[in-house]
Structures are given as structure tokens and as C-alpha cells.
Amino acid sequence: MSASWPPSRANEFGIATLSLGNWREHRLAPRLEAAAKDGYQWIDLFDECWAAYLEEHGLPGDQLWEATVENLKVARKLGDLVKSLGMRIACTQPLRTIEGIKDPVERRATLDLVAKRFPFMRAFDTDLVFMCANIRTDSGVTSDLKTVARDLAELGDMAAAYANVDGGPMLKIGYEGLSWATRNTWSASWEAVRFANRANVGLIVDAFNVLAVEFADPYNPEGHGRIYSTLEESIQILTYSMASLATTVPGDRIFFFQCGDAELVNPATFLPPSDPNTPALLPWSRSHRLYPLEQSHGAYMPVELVGAAVMATGYQGPVSLEVFNASLNEPGDDVPTVHSARGMKGLQKLTETAQGLPPFWQSKADAQRAMAEVIERLRSQK
Numbered sequence: 001m002s003a004s005w006p007p008s009r010a011n012e013f014g015i016a017t018l019s020l021g022n023w024r025e026h027r028l029a030p031r032l033e034a035a036a037k038d039g040y041q042w043i044d045l046f047d048e049c050w051a052a053y054l055e056e057h058g059l060p061g062d063q064l065w066e067a068t069v070e071n072l073k074v075a076r077k078l079g080d081l082v083k084s085l086g087m088r089i090a091c092t093q094p095l096r097t098i099e100g101i102k103d104p105v106e107r108r109a110t111l112d113l114v115a116k117r118f119p120f121m122r123a124f125d126t127d128l129v130f131m132c133a134n135i136r137t138d139s140g141v142t143s144d145l146k147t148v149a150r151d152l153a154e155l156g157d158m159a160a161a162y163a164n165v166d167g168g169p170m171l172k173i174g175y176e177g178l179s180w181a182t183r184n185t186w187s188a189s190w191e192a193v194r195f196a197n198r199a200n201v202g203l204i205v206d207a208f209n210v211l212a213v214e215f216a217d218p219y220n221p222e223g224h225g226r227i228y229s230t231l232e233e234s235i236q237i238l239t240y241s242m243a244s245l246a247t248t249v250p251g252d253r254i255f256f257f258q259c260g261d262a263e264l265v266n267p268a269t270f271l272p273p274s275d276p277n278t279p280a281l282l283p284w285s286r287s288h289r290l291y292p293l294e295q296s297h298g299a300y301m302p303v304e305l306v307g308a309a310v311m312a313t314g315y316q317g318p319v320s321l322e323v324f325n326a327s328l329n330e331p332g333d334d335v336p337t338v339h340s341a342r343g344m345k346g347l348q349k350l351t352e353t354a355q356g357l358p359p360f361w362q363s364k365a366d367a368q369r370a371m372a373e374v375i376e377r378l379r380s381q382k
Contacts, residue, residue: 011311013347014042014090014320016258020343021336022329023052029081034336036085038344042318043082044258045092045124053078065116075123082124089124090318091174091256092117095131099151099192100141107151114155114173118162121171128255130174130204133181133189135279143182149195156198174255176204179212180279186210187241190249202255205245206322207306208262208289214238216262216301218284219272223264223300231378235302235371239360242309246361251314258322259307259350261299263288287326291339291346293353295381302374308354312361319347353377 017023020031028049035043051061057074064071082089095114101107117129134141142148152175159171177189186205193203215238217225224234265288272280290299292307307319321343328339360370 011316011319012041013039013344014044014318015040015340015343016044016046016320016322017049018046018328019321019323020328020340023049025329025331026336027056028053028078030333031336031340032082032085032087034340036087037337038340040340040344041087042090042320043087044256044320044322045078045089045126047092047094050075050078050092065113065120067116067119072119072123075120079124079126089126090320091126091128091130092121092124093130094176095129097134097136097141098131098155099148100134100136100143101151102140102142102147106140111151111154111158115158115162118159118171122166122168127169128172128174130176130256132176132178133183135178135181137182145191145195148183148192149197152192152196152201153198156196156201160198160200170200172200172202172255173198174202174204176206177209177213179209179285180281184209184213186245186249190245190253193253202253203249204256204258205254205306205310206258206260207292207303208258208260208285208301208322210306211238211262211301211303212281212285214241218262218265218270218281218288219267221267231375232371235305235375235378238302238305239367239371239374242305243361243367246309246312249313251316254310254313254315254317256317256320257307257310257315258320259292259303259347260321260323261290261292261294261301261303261346263290263298264300265298286324289323289325291321291323291343292350294342294346300378300381302378303350304354304357305360305370305374307350308357308370309361311354312359319350321347 015035051064055061059070098110101110155173159173163170175189175193177184177186183189190203193201215224215234227237228234290297292303358366358369360367
């Protein structure tokens with residue numbers, strides 16, 4: 001395999017609707033217009049933003065997946081708006097707490113909730129919906145591989161059955177290892193996707209969630225140390241993990257790639273949540289993500305290693321941004337435009353930085369050179 005940086009024509013740039021401004025303060029249309037102006041070609045549609053768009057049209061946002069004539073009409077209007085701006089809707093998300101449910105009645109009802117999205121995917125003209133790995137830890141769920149793979153396979157079969165009936169393009173299910181879920185690594189998610197053994201069930205790779213598990217520790221002053229204490233060891237284990245991703249995951253089984261960096265916070269003031277039911281990484285994830293390589297805003301993570309590895313698989317989909325930050329919750333007409341421009345700059349910088357890395361998945365010598373370059377970059381930022 002060889003890296004395909006800079007991205008080919010197929011690897012166009014995308015951005016999540018919540019990465020252009022929070023739905024509470026910013027209507028969807030101006031956010032989309034800002035993205036189109038900066039040259040994005042794909043939009044990752046969040047549920048909250050779709051619900052708010054329905055409410056803008058006088059419909060109840062808490063019934064966002066009820067396939068009424070009115071709801072589907074507004075969904076088509078949104079799809080047409082995105083197309084009129086020269087973009088496409090890449091996916092809808094997120095599905096949460098779906099797989100691994102033990103009670104058969106609850107399981108059936110939960111899987112059927114996923115199927116309620118299928119008519120809307122047609123209305124939006126998108127083929128992908130994706131789910132975060134289950135974060136429930138109660139006795140009613142399991143992360144057992146056989147159970148999770150069975151659920152993913154059934155979801156794939158349900159999506160395929162819908163597509164076969166209506167004659168449209170195949171609908172796809174993506175699976176992402178959320179960093180505070182039980183299956184929280186790319187390899188654990190890929191294992192479940194492989195065992196599901198359905199062509200329309202694939203892997204979602206999110207750079208932030210990969211790094212939050214395999215590199216970062218916001219409660220360490222150095223920002224890393226998730227597994228090892230020194231920067232050299234932290235980068236080494238991440239590099240070998242990304243080399244494994246590059247050489248074991250076929251590019252066509254990655255259905256979507258999301259990029260996000262994060263702020264190096266001060267653990268003296270940024271304290272772990274006091275509520276034991278709140279995942280330790282959640283406050284950092286929700287309020288301190290940044291666009292790739294935004295050193296001027298405090299970004300510090302080696303996102304280029306993740307980006308280079310994903311491209312080395314032969315992945316041909318969008319390179320998209322998923323960023324949550326307190327700045328996106330602020331009011332002001334300039335919030336979407338400022339953040340859209342920042343995001344595009346970050347994607348371009350990620351492209352350039354990843355392109356310059358040695359092909360670390362090919363040999364130990366290449367891996368050592370790549371590690372040295374990443375370590376030098378990270379240290380030069382301090």
C-alpha cells in the first residue's frame with residue numbers, strides 16, 4: 001500500500017453541521033452557506049440540527065424520524081438546499097445505545113428505530129447512517145463480540161432489504177468506537193465490523209476518538225500518557241497502531257473519516273467530572289475539540305498519523321471535520337463563517353503535514369523516521 005496524500009478527487013473535504021455552530025444559536029441555512037463559500041463538498045448532518053430545521057418549519061423536532069408527509073417534504077427541501085450550494089449530505093448521525101441489548105423486546109424496538117431513518121436518508125439523498133459504540137454499562141447490555149456482530153449484521157440486512165424494495169442505492173451502516181464506550185478502539189470496532197460480515201456495514205474512523213484512547217490524557221499536564229509516560233513511547237505505540245490500521249483495514253471498508261484535534265488543557269483547573277456517571281473524557285470532548293493542527297488555539301495531538309494511516313488504506317471517501325467546542329455555542333453571525341474558515345485551513349494543513357510523513361506502515365525504518373518527525377513537531381510547539 002502507499003499513501004494517497006494529498007487526497008485524490010474522491011477524498012473531498014466535509015464538515016459536520018455542529019462544527020459550524022450550535023443549533024441553539026445558529027440556524028442551519030447560514031451554516032451551510034458558510035461551508036459552501038469555503039469550498040466544502042460534504043455535510044455530516046447531526047440529529048440535533050435536523051430537529052432544529054424541522055422546528056424552523058413549524059414541525060415538532062422531537063418527531064424527527066416520523067415519516068409523515070410533512071417531515072419528508074422538509075427533508076427533501078434540506079437535501080435540495082445542500083445540493084443547490086454545491087454540496088451533498090454524506091451521512092446522518094449519531095445512533096446511540098443500539099447494539100448489545102439483551103432483552104429481545106427492547107432489542108427489536110431499538111433496531112426498528114434505526115429503520116425509521118431509512119426514508120429520510122432517501123429524502124436527504126444520503127446512503128450512510130452511523131452509530132457510536134454503546135456506552136451503557138448496566139446489566140441489560142453486553143459488548144460480547146458475537147452479540148454485537150449479530151446486531152450489526154441484522155442492521156445491515158435491514159438496510160439492504162429497504163434498498164432492495166425501493167430500488168435505490170444500497171444503504172450503509174457505519175460503526176464508530178467512541179472513546180468512552182466499551183468498544184473504544186478502532187481495532188475493537190473493526191473486529192465487530194469484520195464479524196458482522198456484511199458489505200454494507202463498515203468502519204467509521206474518528207481521529208479524535210482514536211487519539212483520546214491511544215495517545216491523549218487531558219488530566220496529565222503533558223496532554224499524553226494514556227499508556228506510557230514519555231512522549232517517545234506514546235508516539236511509538238500510536239504509530240504502530242496506525243501502521244496496523246493501514247495494513248489490515250481495506251479502504252473500502254472505511255465508510256467515513258472524521259478529523260478533530262483537541263486543546264491542551266490545564267489539569268489544575270480542568271478537573272474530572274464529579275458525577276461518577278459522566279465519562280471522564282466527555283467534558284474535554286464536548287468543549288475542547290479543535291480543527292486539525294490549530295496550534296494557535298492550543299491544539300497538540302498527532303492527527304497527521306491517523307490521517308496518513310487512513311489514506312494509506314486506499315480510503316476514497318470524504319475527509320470530514322467533527323469538532324465540538326464552547327466557541328461554537330456563542331451567538332453572533334460571524335460564528336459559522338469564522339469556524340468554517342478555520343476548519344478548511346485545518347484540513348489543508350493536515351493534508352500538507354501528513355503528506356510529508358514517511359510511509360511508516362511499510363518498514364520499521366520508515367516508522368522510526370515518522371515518529372521522529374512527529375515528536376519534533378510536537379516539541380517545537382511548546
